[in-house]
Amino acid sequence: xxxxxxxxxxEVTEMGQEVTLxxxxxxxxxxxxxxxQTMMRGLELLIYFNNNVPIDDSGMPEDRFSAKMxxxxxxxxxxxxxxxxxxxxxxxxxxLSNAGLSPDTQYFxxxxxxxxx
Amino acid sequence: RKEVEQDxxxxxxxxxxxxxxxxxxxxxxxxxxxxxxxxxxxxPKLLMSVYSSGNEDGRFTAQLNxxxxxxxxxxxxxKLSDSATYLCVASxxxxxxxxxxxxGTMLLVSP
Numbered sequence: 429x430x431x432x433x434x435x436x437x438x439e440v441t442e443m444g445q446e447v448t449l450x451x452x453x454x455x456x457x458x459x460x461x462x463x464x465q466t467m468m469r470g471l472e473l474l475i476y477f478n479n480n481v482p483i484d485d486s487g488m489p490e491d492r493f494s495a496k497m498x499x500x501x502x503x504x505x506x507x508x509x510x511x512x513x514x515x516x517x518x519x520x521x522x523x524l525s526n527a528g529l530s531p532d533t534q535y536f537x538x539x540x541x542x543x544x545x
Numbered sequence: 546r547k548e549v550e551q552d553x554x555x556x557x558x559x560x561x562x563x564x565x566x567x568x569x570x571x572x573x574x575x576x577x578x579x580x581x582x583x584x585x586x587x588x589p590k591l592l593m594s595v596y597s598s599g600n601e602d603g604r605f606t607a608q609l610n611x612x613x614x615x616x617x618x619x620x621x622x623x624k625l626s627d628s629a630t631y632l633c634v635a636s637x638x639x640x641x642x643x644x645x646x647x648x649g650t651m652l653l654v655s656p
Contacts, residue, residue: 461643469648470547470646470647470648470649471589471632471646471648472646473643473644473645476643484643519588519589533591534591534644536588536589536590537588538587538588539588
């Protein structure tokens with residue numbers, strides 16, 4: 429089985445440009461998470477979808493960040509306009525939720541390493 | 546103050562050594578706990594869950610102390626392949642709960 433797929437794996441862009449990160453969760457999983465990881469702040473949850481509906485977006489830094497999940501097999505995280513402080517590794521993770529009875533094992537994708545110059 | 550705190554290390558140990566990491570969590574309502582492992586430039590992967598009674602998986606033992614709000618991971622007979630960053634994770638486990646990750650403890654096992 430393919431695991432969580434993310435693209436691109438690396439992205440280098442200039443300040444002010446729009447960046448779109450993509451994620452395909454594991455087939456059958458109904459929860460999807462976007463994380464950002466930096467040396468300074470560690471791994472931070474940005475947004476969480478359950479059955480394609482955003483449940484918790486309190487981690488989204490500001491209006492420049494937006495995320496969508498148009499169907500069960502695809503999600504995007506968009507940054508517009510991008511800034512150098514957005515440079516980080518962005519991970520997507522998915523899980524098969526049991527409706528909160530217990531935390532579910534999250535399976536992470538390989539990440540997108542974003543550099544904003 | 547971060548909700549889950551860990552000593553960043555690195556912990557440098559020789560092969561065969563026993564090493565222990567601790568982590569503390571600030572939210573006393575946290576119910577479930579985990580250790581994830583992250584290799585250099587790779588994604589985090591679940592290593593093991595942490596149960597109140599303590600649990601063991603081969604060379605790895607995890608313990609939870611709710612009174613003191615800390616979690617530990619003990620690795621016996623360290624292997625070179627154990628070199629990685631170990632992330633401590635807490636969850637409220639209520640409704641649509643999410644995971645809160647510590648920043649990780651780096652372990653380097655040398656020959």
